[in-house]
Amino acid sequence: MDGTLTCPLMPQRLIHATTGADDATIRNPDAQLTKLITAREPYFLKLKQAADNDGKVRFQCPAAGTSPAVNCPRFTQAHSTPTTQPTRVDLTDARRRAAHSAAKPTVIPPPRAETSDLPKICTQQTITLRPSDLDTKDKFRQDLPYLSPAWQGAYKSIRASTEGINGRMKGQVIDLADPRNRLAHGRVAQTLLVALMVCIANQQILLSWRQINELPLLPDTKQTTDPVDPDEADASINGGRPPPGPN
Numbered sequence: 001m002d003g004t005l006t007c008p009l010m011p012q013r014l015i016h017a018t019t020g021a022d023d024a025t026i027r028n029p030d031a032q033l034t035k036l037i038t039a040r041e042p043y044f045l046k047l048k049q050a051a052d053n054d055g056k057v058r059f060q061c062p063a064a065g066t067s068p069a070v071n072c073p074r075f076t077q078a079h080s081t082p083t084t085q086p087t088r089v090d091l092t093d094a095r096r097r098a099a100h101s102a103a104k105p106t107v108i109p110p111p112r113a114e115t116s117d118l119p120k121i122c123t124q125q126t127i128t129l130r131p132s133d134l135d136t137k138d139k140f141r142q143d144l145p146y147l148s149p150a151w152q153g154a155y156k157s158i159r160a161s162t163e164g165i166n167g168r169m170k171g172q173v174i175d176l177a178d179p180r181n182r183l184a185h186g187r188v189a190q191t192l193l194v195a196l197m198v199c200i201a202n203q204q205i206l207l208s209w210r211q212i213n214e215l216p217l218l219p220d221t222k223q224t225t226d227p228v229d230p231d232e233a234d235a236s237i238n239g240g241r242p243p244p245g246p247n
């Protein structure tokens with residue numbers, strides 16, 4: 001779901017939380033969208049074991065483990081999970097309230113569903129995911145849940161920087177998008193021209209930064225010897241010989 005492996009029985013309203021959302025909504029999610037994104041979290045598959053040398057990753061059902069994130073009647077029945085005795089919960093303790101099963105969402109399995117029709121994660125507690133199991137969908141998988149606070153913290157600044165560079169490259173000074181600024185035939189020539197234009201844009205960025213910070217230009221330290229006097233230079237050229245006399 002939006003790049004994250006989730007319980008296949010996630011409610012439809014959470015599945016389609018980002019369906020049809022435009023770019024402005026994704027950049028600045030409103031309170032309703034933020035609430036739906038947060039409600040997705042309990043349905044995410046838990047990472048049981050990180051990728052090994054072959055790239056295989058193990059995930060766990062969100063209803064499994066000692067601290068399940070969701071309630072699943074089918075999981076409880078299939079794995080003979082013992083029923084716990086009712087316990088008294090201190091309602092003033094937010095952590096205990098959140099850990100109680102009554103505060104967790106409940107998965108609603110389809111009625112009279114055959115075991116063969118259910119996904120593998122619904123018939124066993126963990127699954128092993130290989131690099132080729134997702135086929136073409138593997139490129140959409142993300143380590144951070146889409147639009148979560150962690151995702152926004154990682155990608156918001158990167159996207160802003162990328163958009164800024166794209167705007168500079170497509171601005172009036174360089175205007176990389178205008179084919180009239182790249183009047184050359186062939187892919188190799190076009191690639192070289194684009195590379196040169198990107199280098200120019202980088203130089204402009206560095207120059208602007210220096211001008212804003214008012215940094216002085218460093219002196220040229222390549223010249224290690226003192227300048228030679230012109231008269232001495234002429235003498236060295238003649239090798240110490242006197243000039244030729246008049247004819």
